[in-house]
Amino acid sequence: MSEVRRDIITDTWVIIDTENDTIPDMPMEEIAQKVDCPLCEGQENRTPNEIYAVRTGSAPNTPGWKVRVVPNIKPILKVEGELKKYGVGVYDMVSGVGANEVIIESPQHIRHFFELPEEQIELVFDTYRSRIEDLHCDKRLRYVLIFKNHGRLAGASTIDHPHSDLIALPATPSRVKQKLNGAREYYGYKERCLFCDIIQQEIEMADRLIIQSQHFVVLSPFASRFPFELLILPKRHAFTYKMILKEEIKDLAALSKKILRLMYDTLGEHPYNLFLNDSPNLLPQSNYWDTIKEDYHWHIEVTPRIYRSTGFEIGTDFHINRFSPERAASALRKNL
Amino acid sequence: MSEVRRDIITDTWVIIDTENDTIPDMPMEEIAQKVDCPLCEGQENRTPNEIYAVRTGSAPNTPGWKVRVVPNIKPILKVEGELKKYGVGVYDMVSGVGANEVIIESPQHIRHFFELPEEQIELVFDTYRSRIEDLHCDKRLRYVLIFKNHGRLAGASTIDHPHSDLIALPATPSRVKQKLNGAREYYGYKERCLFCDIIQQEIEMADRLIIQSQHFVVLSPFASRFPFELLILPKRHAFTYKMILKEEIKDLAALSKKILRLMYDTLGEHPYNLFLNDSPNLLPQSNYWDTIKEDYHWHIEVTPRIYRSTGFEIGTDFHINRFSPERAASALRKNL
Numbered sequence: 001m002s003e004v005r006r007d008i009i010t011d012t013w014v015i016i017d018t019e020n021d022t023i024p025d026m027p028m029e030e031i032a033q034k035v036d037c038p039l040c041e042g043q044e045n046r047t048p049n050e051i052y053a054v055r056t057g058s059a060p061n062t063p064g065w066k067v068r069v070v071p072n073i074k075p076i077l078k079v080e081g082e083l084k085k086y087g088v089g090v091y092d093m094v095s096g097v098g099a100n101e102v103i104i105e106s107p108q109h110i111r112h113f114f115e116l117p118e119e120q121i122e123l124v125f126d127t128y129r130s131r132i133e134d135l136h137c138d139k140r141l142r143y144v145l146i147f148k149n150h151g152r153l154a155g156a157s158t159i160d161h162p163h164s165d166l167i168a169l170p171a172t173p174s175r176v177k178q179k180l181n182g183a184r185e186y187y188g189y190k191e192r193c194l195f196c197d198i199i200q201q202e203i204e205m206a207d208r209l210i211i212q213s214q215h216f217v218v219l220s221p222f223a224s225r226f227p228f229e230l231l232i233l234p235k236r237h238a239f240t241y242k243m244i245l246k247e248e249i250k251d252l253a254a255l256s257k258k259i260l261r262l263m264y265d266t267l268g269e270h271p272y273n274l275f276l277n278d279s280p281n282l283l284p285q286s287n288y289w290d291t292i293k294e295d296y297h298w299h300i301e302v303t304p305r306i307y308r309s310t311g312f313e314i315g316t317d318f319h320i321n322r323f324s325p326e327r328a329a330s331a332l333r334k335n336l
Numbered sequence: 337m338s339e340v341r342r343d344i345i346t347d348t349w350v351i352i353d354t355e356n357d358t359i360p361d362m363p364m365e366e367i368a369q370k371v372d373c374p375l376c377e378g379q380e381n382r383t384p385n386e387i388y389a390v391r392t393g394s395a396p397n398t399p400g401w402k403v404r405v406v407p408n409i410k411p412i413l414k415v416e417g418e419l420k421k422y423g424v425g426v427y428d429m430v431s432g433v434g435a436n437e438v439i440i441e442s443p444q445h446i447r448h449f450f451e452l453p454e455e456q457i458e459l460v461f462d463t464y465r466s467r468i469e470d471l472h473c474d475k476r477l478r479y480v481l482i483f484k485n486h487g488r489l490a491g492a493s494t495i496d497h498p499h500s501d502l503i504a505l506p507a508t509p510s511r512v513k514q515k516l517n518g519a520r521e522y523y524g525y526k527e528r529c530l531f532c533d534i535i536q537q538e539i540e541m542a543d544r545l546i547i548q549s550q551h552f553v554v555l556s557p558f559a560s561r562f563p564f565e566l567l568i569l570p571k572r573h574a575f576t577y578k579m580i581l582k583e584e585i586k587d588l589a590a591l592s593k594k595i596l597r598l599m600y601d602t603l604g605e606h607p608y609n610l611f612l613n614d615s616p617n618l619l620p621q622s623n624y625w626d627t628i629k630e631d632y633h634w635h636i637e638v639t640p641r642i643y644r645s646t647g648f649e650i651g652t653d654f655h656i657n658r659f660s661p662e663r664a665a666s667a668l669r670k671n672l
Contacts, residue, residue, distance in 0.1 A: 273646065
């Protein structure tokens with residue numbers, strides 16, 4: 001049997017197969033060989049000049065760094081140039097102004113994010129905060145997305161040096177708008193944050209809860225689009241990642257290492273994406289300006305790519321998930 | 337350089353790389369061997385009983401058919417049962433009522449839809465019409481999507497006998513709602529059908545136009561999400577596929593055969609999805625009831641899956657397309 005579940009945050013629907021108890025087959029994944037990696041320490045002259053780095057004393061673009069941020073060598077958007085809006089008959093477009101950066105998460109070439117030491121992951125999460133703060137000063141940019149592509153089937157390039165990608169956009173993406181609208185609508189009705197209510201309910205119900213730490217909860221979302229999808233929510237209400245505290249970063253680093261290791265132990269080598277869902281870079285004239293501080297709540301999503309989307313998903317934005325979030329949470333808890 | 341283009345139909349955005357002139361690398365695709373296919377003529381006892389068939393005289397579930405429609409052997413939704421709505425704390429769900437059918441497009445086991453004779457493709461398109469008409473009588477069903485998955489990387493199963501999939505849903509999908517809203521908003525402002533205006537403009541501008549027949553145009557959409565995406569639009573305004581005329585089906589069959597062959601000649605063996613974007617099954621109390629006849633316009637989309645979506649697409653519903661629709665249309669026209 002199956003259930004058709006509504007994602008209350010985005011107002012989209014997912015068909016969940018509640019009977020199947022077999023973890024879907026992993027797709028075959030080619031693991032790249034380490035060949036002449038331009039992101040390793042000592043290869044700084046092979047990337048564009050760094051925008052940001054965590055260093056102790058060494059000169060920019062030389063060895064001696066812990067985290068390094070550089071422009072993407074083939075950027076899809078560029079910071080230079082005026083943001084112009086055009087019409088092409090009935091159509092609209094804007095010039096390709098934005099930012100496309102690579103956050104190099106380690107001087108060493110390792111394969112898995114969870115293999116990094118906790119202190120190193122803390123530096124990465126602090127770099128996220130710092131880059132968002134900096135890019136939000138540019139009022140042409142409406143949204144900053146930081147994400148990870150792990151594995152070719154999750155869209156990763158052939159370089160498997162640990163890194164995140166950052167794209168800053170001149171328009172707010174529709175999935176973000178769906179979330180902002182869902183959160184605002186709920187707040188308008190209940191006068192409570194939707195995400196705070198989800199945290200409370202999931203801790204009480206416990207069947208989709210995987211783990212909680214002092215400052216975060218990790219759960220399988222009720223309307224998971226993908227098998228083994230994860231949602232990481234900060235317990236303290238905060239509408240933007242820029243408000244994250246030092247002790248929360250420390251906690252998030254330890255928790256992320258643990259949960260990504262747990263996913264690997266449960267699913268084996270598998271492709272996945274991870275992304276930080278932050279608030280947009282709002283102007284005071286935005287529709288969302290007045291209420292976002294109360295109604296929005298930043299979060300992280302992890303989406304294993306062990307299912308190949310079909311014409312159904314591409315045509316409808318409905319998803320089919322053949323392994324229920326309750327079973328996924330249970331399988332993960334067993335390996336804790 | 338790149339342009340950020342708005343899809344006026346769905347109000348979503350696509351970043352188009354307008355400089356790159358290299359057709360993206362095709363992903364490696366495993367071609368299934370024909371092994372013991374349950375959809376071939378003579379194997380009727382290996383599928384559930386047929387719902388519909390084009391036959392001349394022979395008994396149901398025996399050989400002697402041209403097109404055959406059967407329930408999916410592992411249906412994700414089932415027609416039986418009452419449509420019940422539940423709440424689970426803050427969440428909403430409905431029971432998994434719907435339909436999940438397989439439209440077997442040929443008694444013979446061939447690989448490509450375009451290899452079928454035109455008369456056979458006509459029967460397939462007429463079967464689409466017939467199944468939608470029948471399923472719309474069931475007022476629990478809100479939307480019928482008919483789609484094709486060609487190739488494993490487009491989500492096809494291991495059975496590569498030519499077939500389409502049909503899923504009828506108890507809720508209208510969000511991508512369909514986006515389109516209905518886009519079309520209605522445009523109509524409210526201009527008092528003209530958005531799709532009719534797109535047809536006129538694309539014929540005039542010609543740079544994204546690939547081919548037109550007596551009753552249809554084929555074009556590369558201005559805000560194509562994927563390289564070599566196609567949009568097939570009927571010239572005659574009609575809000576639902578159920579209104580298609582016999583002569584239009586004949587024309588569409590010849591055109592589809594030609595255009596899918598053209599894609600194969602240009603891209604080689606490649607995974608793709610094709611889907612029919614029809615109107616929802618509206619009740620008189622629906623928001624869309626009053627205006628849909630004037631403002632909506634059925635169409636077919638073809639989306640080659642030669643790009644693997646990353647965390648960026650999954651997190652934002654923004655897309656990056658590294659091969660512009662103008663270049664794609666030009667490359668296709670050269671092979672006409």
